[in-house]
Amino acid sequence: MRVIMYMAMTLNGMIAKRNDETPWLGPEWKAYNAMVRKTKNIIVGRRTYAIMKEDNEFKRCGNPFTIVVSRRGGANDKNTIFASSPVEALSLLKDRGFKSALVGGGGKLDGSFMRAGLVDEVYMDIEPFLFGNGIRLFSDVEFAKRLRLVGTKMLSKDEIQLHYRVI
Numbered sequence: 001m002r003v004i005m006y007m008a009m010t011l012n013g014m015i016a017k018r019n020d021e022t023p024w025l026g027p028e029w030k031a032y033n034a035m036v037r038k039t040k041n042i043i044v045g046r047r048t049y050a051i052m053k054e055d056n057e058f059k060r061c062g063n064p065f066t067i068v069v070s071r072r073g074g075a076n077d078k079n080t081i082f083a084s085s086p087v088e089a090l091s092l093l094k095d096r097g098f099k100s101a102l103v104g105g106g107g108k109l110d111g112s113f114m115r116a117g118l119v120d121e122v123y124m125d126i127e128p129f130l131f132g133n134g135i136r137l138f139s140d141v142e143f144a145k146r147l148r149l150v151g152t153k154m155l156s157k158d159e160i161q162l163h164y165r166v167i
């Protein structure tokens with residue numbers, strides 16, 4: 001299974017402000033939603049799931065099959081399942097016939113997937129913002145990965161998308 005991590009971040013590596021606000025420009029959301037629609041699934045952490053659910057983001061990106069990685073579990077339904085680990089999340093998607101998995105954040109989840117060596121590709125939308133404080137792309141987790149640039153794409157005059165393959 002191909003595992004894709006897709007995130008938007010500030011130039012200094014923040015994925016949100018401390019209050020979870022993501023003031024990204026419209027083109028980034030359009031590109032993100034297109035990727036979710038393409039894979040038809042998304043893996044998120046508990047906090048990202050709560051934010052997306054409250055903001056009705058799942059509907060905007062085509063109601064993808066959603067895996068929430070959380071040690072505390074949660075209530076499953078026909079379109080959302082809780083998993084206790086990244087490996088279990090991928091297993092659940094494989095069992096349902098998905099060929100690709102989309103990891104959509106947050107920082108703890110991103111770090112756990114990278115530390116476990118489960119990510120094949122990374123799409124990073126660089127937003128024209130700098131936050132002095134915020135939620136970092138990867139929480140405090142020890143890992144090192146080498147990447148190879150596959151492509152770049154201008155999302156707008158101020159936003160760029162980087163596409164990397166994990167070596």
